[in-house]
Amino acid sequence: METERKPAIVVGAGPAGLCAAIELKKAGAPVILMDENSKPGGQLFKQIHKFFGSREHKAGTRGFEIGKELLTESLNLGIDVRLKTEVVGIESGLKVWAVENRNRSYTIEASKLILATGATENALSFPGWTLPGVMTAGCAQTLINVHRVLPGKRVLMIGSGNVGVIVAYQLMQAGAEVVAVVEALPKLGGYGVHTAKVARAGVPFRCATTILRAEGKESVERAIIAKIDSRFQPIPGTEETLEVDTICLAVGLTPSIELACIAGCKEIYIPELGGNMPGHDRYMRSSDESIYVVGDIAGVEEASTAMEEGRLAGIHAAYAMGYLDEATMKARTEETVQRLSSLRQGVFGQKRFAAKQRILEKGAAQ
Amino acid sequence: MKDGSIQESSRIGHHAILGDLETTEEVTIFFEGKALKARVGEPIMSALIAAGVTVFRYTKKGSPRRMFCGIGRCTDCVMMVDGVPGVRTCVTDVRDGMTVERQKGVGSWKIEAEAGDGN
Numbered sequence: 001m002e003t004e005r006k007p008a009i010v011v012g013a014g015p016a017g018l019c020a021a022i023e024l025k026k027a028g029a030p031v032i033l034m035d036e037n038s039k040p041g042g043q044l045f046k047q048i049h050k051f052f053g054s055r056e057h058k059a060g061t062r063g064f065e066i067g068k069e070l071l072t073e074s075l076n077l078g079i080d081v082r083l084k085t086e087v088v089g090i091e092s093g094l095k096v097w098a099v100e101n102r103n104r105s106y107t108i109e110a111s112k113l114i115l116a117t118g119a120t121e122n123a124l125s126f127p128g129w130t131l132p133g134v135m136t137a138g139c140a141q142t143l144i145n146v147h148r149v150l151p152g153k154r155v156l157m158i159g160s161g162n163v164g165v166i167v168a169y170q171l172m173q174a175g176a177e178v179v180a181v182v183e184a185l186p187k188l189g190g191y192g193v194h195t196a197k198v199a200r201a202g203v204p205f206r207c208a209t210t211i212l213r214a215e216g217k218e219s220v221e222r223a224i225i226a227k228i229d230s231r232f233q234p235i236p237g238t239e240e241t242l243e244v245d246t247i248c249l250a251v252g253l254t255p256s257i258e259l260a261c262i263a264g265c266k267e268i269y270i271p272e273l274g275g276n277m278p279g280h281d282r283y284m285r286s287s288d289e290s291i292y293v294v295g296d297i298a299g300v301e302e303a304s305t306a307m308e309e310g311r312l313a314g315i316h317a318a319y320a321m322g323y324l325d326e327a328t329m330k331a332r333t334e335e336t337v338q339r340l341s342s343l344r345q346g347v348f349g350q351k352r353f354a355a356k357q358r359i360l361e362k363g364a365a366q
Numbered sequence: 367m368k369d370g371s372i373q374e375s376s377r378i379g380h381h382a383i384l385g386d387l388e389t390t391e392e393v394t395i396f397f398e399g400k401a402l403k404a405r406v407g408e409p410i411m412s413a414l415i416a417a418g419v420t421v422f423r424y425t426k427k428g429s430p431r432r433m434f435c436g437i438g439r440c441t442d443c444v445m446m447v448d449g450v451p452g453v454r455t456c457v458t459d460v461r462d463g464m465t466v467e468r469q470k471g472v473g474s475w476k477i478e479a480e481a482g483d484g485n
Contacts, residue, residue, distance in 0.1 A: 036438070038459060043437070047425045063382070120439050129440075132420045132432030139436030150376040150389050165439030174378050219420040241456050256439075 003322035007032045007036070007080075007094050007162050011087045011259060014042020015303045016295025016310035017116030018070045021271060023314025025077045029323040032108070033079055034098060036086040040074070041067040042118060043138065044147045044303055048173075049166055049194070051304055070307075088153055090263040094290060095361035111291050112317040116310060119274060119296035124158060124255035127218075133220030137167040137250035144174035152246030155183045155224045158211055164250030165190040168198050178203045182225055182230060183253075184210050192346065212239065220245055220314055253300045268362045272316040272355040273299030279362050283316035283333065284309055292317060299359060301352055308340045377416045393462035410455035410466055411436065413445055424456065426471035445469055449476030 010021045019292040039045075047063025074081065077294045082100070089097035094110040094151045128134070133152060139160070143151050155176050157168045160183035162290040168178045181198065187207045188195055199205060212234060227238035255277040257267070265278035266287035274308035278293045286293050292313035295306035312333060319329035344353035391406040394432055395413060404413035414422065421430040422443050426452050433443035438457035445451040447466055451473025455466070 019460055037457065052425045058413075111464060121435060123434070129432060130429060132422070132430050133432060136435050137434060142436040143415060144378060145384065147408055147415075148381070148384075149412045149415045173382050219432070337446055 002041045003211055004027075004111040005030065006109050008114060008262055008317050009034065009087075009094075009108065009110035010114040010116060010296075010342055011035075011096075012042065012116035012118055012295070013037075013040035013081060013083075014116060014118055014295060015044055015066070015070065017042070018115065018120075018293070018295055019181065019307045019310030020114045020314035021079050021081075021117060021310075022070070022073055022077060023311050024318050024321075024323075027076075027315075027318035027323040029321050031079060032110075033074070034085045034087055034096075034318075035083055037079070038084055040071060040081060043142075044070075046141045046302065047166075048145050048170060050299065051302075052191075054128045072262070076200065076328075089258060090259060104261075109322055112292065113314050114284075114292040114294060114310075114317060115286075115297055116276075116293075116295045117256045117259055117297045119255050120274045121249070121298045122252045122254055124211075124249050124251045126211055131151070131214050131216050131220050132218065133216065134249070135245045136161050137248040140246070141167045141170060141200070142250050144170060144176075147351060150174055150176055151220070152220075152244075153177060154179050154244045155248055156211070156225075156242055156244045157248050157250060158206060159183065159189070159250030159252075160207075161189040161248040161250060161252070162191055162194060162251075164248075165194040165198050167248060167250060168203065169194060169201070171200075172201055172203075176246070179244050180204045180206055182209045182211060183207045184228060186230075189322070195307075211235065214247055223247055225363035251361040253296065254344055255300060257297060260286065260293055260297060261292070264288060265293065266292055266310050268359065270355050270359060271361075272300060272351060273301070277354055277359075279359055280338065282312075282360055284313040286314070290320075299352075299356060302343075304354075305340060305343050308336055308343065311336050312340075376418060387389055393460055393464075395460050395464045396463075397466045398468065404460040406458060406460070410445070410447065410453075410458055410460055410464070411458050414455070414466070421468065423468050423473075425469045428470075444473075446473050446476070451475060 008024050010017045010033045021031050021033040044067035044132040046065045050060050079196050084101050086099045095107045098108045099105045120136050155178050161182050212226050214220050215222050223242045226234040255274050260278040267276050268279040284292045285293050291357050294309040294313045315332045318324045392403045394401050395404050402417045422432050434440045436456050443455045444452045446469045447457050452467045
């Protein structure tokens with residue numbers, strides 16, 4: 001079997017990127033894993049809740065423990081992990097332009113490129129949203145669970161989806177008081193298990209409600225919320241003032257598609273999974289068949305699905321580089337697709353499953 | 367500047383899931399000239415929050431800012447670090463003797479350009 005000696009380059013050492021690199025390395029393919037942060041793991045280490053799924057998906061295991069397992073595996077395999085390395089450009093011929101340590105720039109040619117760049121949290125603008133004390137829910141989660149500092153004492157959470165309720169609960173675990181969880185839609189959006197834990201702790205949930213403004217001199221001192229009608233317009237006379245020092249925004253995520261755009265991957269629009277994103281086929285190949293997209297960049301889901309998508313790309317890239325035979329690639333792809341499907345069940349999962357099917361229909365390699 | 371913007375420490379010592387905060391080596395950083403203890407390996411952002419700093423910078427029009435995304439995407443938390451303005455304090459680790467100052471607007475360089483965005 002003729003094998004490609006130029007390395008596969010994986011951008012992003014979160015759950016998706018780590019799993020892609022692990023599959024490539026296990027197959028014997030040369031692989032370089034790049035990440036701009038000083039530590040690998042992406043956003044796994046701030047996830048201290050137990051994951052869902054079956055045992056093979058490590059259900060019941062907390063995110064940071066999964067992170068540790070993946071790091072140990074990549075270390076044992078001897079993967080070339082380049083931290084503090086930002087990929088800032090991709091030129092034709094898969095030349096990857098990287099900046100190391102913010103002061104040394106180099107280009108390196110890849111045989112395959114796997115983009116696992118994740119997603120960025122959405123903002124929500126309202127008067128006062130730039131005040132110190134307004135932050136994304138993920139920011140608060142990083143502060144309390146990774147850096148072990150509490151950004152405030154009394155918190156208002158905007159958004160009742162999974163991120164909103166999980167971070168609300170974790171803020172309480174860290175010692176903060178969550179004053180309310182506000183949801184613009186008429187019904188709650190998160191998994192029942194997480195929502196119930198927050199509700200049991202006595203936190204009021206306010207549906208069909210929005211934040212009108214944040215007030216304070218040098219930082220947040222209070223939030224003014226109001227009920228909204230079916231057209232999302234505030235209802236006069238329903239304003240209420242909450243004394244809070246922190247306002248967390250959990251209003252969705254958008255795939256971080258910059259590198260995919262630079263590389264010319266064809267974009268599609270799938271609102272349920274975060275908006276514009278590069279399309280992909282069942283092997284996670286974008287419209288450019290030497291570039292794979294995995295994890296949140298390919299549609300915002302969860303760490304568990306991101307890991308399986310990373311495996312799919314790693315397996316296929318190893319095959320395309322000549323390090324796995326076709327039968328093995330197909331068998332391993334099938335197993336992984338099965339596991340992915342089982343993660344996309346239930347009320348929330350089915351919606352994601354349907355959306356991912358649309359990506360496959362629209363986004364297959366040209 | 368009056369520091370009503372510095373509150374008490376907010377370090378999470380014990381955590382129900384994560385256990386006790388491990389002791390690590392400490393370094394000293396200087397925020398607006400004031401010595402603060404920081405944990406080796408942590409970003410400037412969390413050291414400042416632990417010390418109760420609520421304002422990281424002011425915009426050109428004087429509007430206060432702290433941090434927003436905490437993972438290097440939004441640039442809300444930029445400060446003047448060792449004389450270099452615009453350094454993302456959420457993804458720049460502390461170093462012993464480091465000076466950290468609030469900048470106004472885009473700030474100005476106090477040293478020759480060399481290392482770029484910190485480190």
